[in-house]
Amino acid sequence: MILYVSALFAVVLMPIVTRITKYSIRGYHPSRPVAIILLILAVFMVLAIFFTTGLPPVLRDLRQFSNDLPQRIPEVVARIKKIPMADKFGIDSIVQRAEGAFTATASYIFSSLPLWLTHIFDILTAIFLCIYFMLEGEFAYRFFLSLFPSSQRKRLDATLKKAEHKVSKWLLGQGLLMLILGVSSTIVFGLLKVRYFLLLGFLMGLFNLIPIAGGVITILIAAGVAALDSWTKMAGVFLFYAVYQNIENAILTPRIMRSSVNLMGLTVLVALLLGTSLAGIVGALVAVPTAALISVLLEEYAVQRDDR
Secondary structure (H helix, E strand, O other), X not given: OHHHHHHHHHHHHHHHHHHHHHOOXXXXXXXXXXXXXXXXXXXXXXXXXHHHHHHHHHHHHHHHHHHHHHXXXXXXXXXXXXXXXXXXXXXXXXXXXXXXXXXXXHHHHHHHHHHHHHHHHHHHHHHHHHHHHHHHHHHHHHHHHHOOOHHHHHHHHHHHHHHHHHHHHHHHHHHHHHHHHHHXXXXXXXXXXXXXXXXXXXXXXXXXXXXXXXXHHHHHHHHHXXXXXXHHHHXXXXXXXXXXXXXXXXXXXXXXXXXXOOOOHHHHHHHHHHHHHHHHHHHHHHHHHHHHHHHHHHHHHOOOOOOO
């Protein structure tokens, strides 16, 4: 799994390394090792900023949310009971189940974060392997192609390069959409003075990777948190998401994803479910690139086109 993850990340990062080598600094073009070092420094700088300034407020909001939820639920129940016909829907039992689910989920996420420290060795191994794949991946790739007959080599090479292009473009576009939604959600929720707006904005961006279901789940959570204060805030959250969805579908997605071959939402969802069930978080991490690779291979070698 570590080898596979490292190879995938090397494939995704190589176009960036190639672009860095093409830059000219007073006639000097960085070599591939220098370009890889510059990329690593940039990645570590971004991660350092995130873990020192971005993640602590999110964790603080998460802890406060898990502590405040049991105290705030009765207020929401009292408001809901004022709505006509509310008692006939079994509000008390529904709220109790929701309260238990939210509290358990928040506690699990917060308590499981330190467990990532036990995988530091695996993470470092994957990083070093990724660097070696970027340095010597071409030699390994040529050796891999040499295992196939020369008559099939050219077709396989073209297919794999097409898959590489698809994976890189899809991940770049999806990452940009996640960033836009996360930042805009954080700003709007902050202006609306919604509780835990940093946590909710982070979750909105993160779960945007899951088509349809991810957005629906996170917006319902955000609306529920906003309802702890007032119905007006909840309406503002729903209004923001409706406006954003129209902007994303009409403007952002066509422009950001126009240079890539999109995967169907169903394909992404099934890939995430299979990857998570087979290999947990790591499986979910590589699920979408793997689905893109498999889709290209199936399209080239298995799909029977009707030429009539």
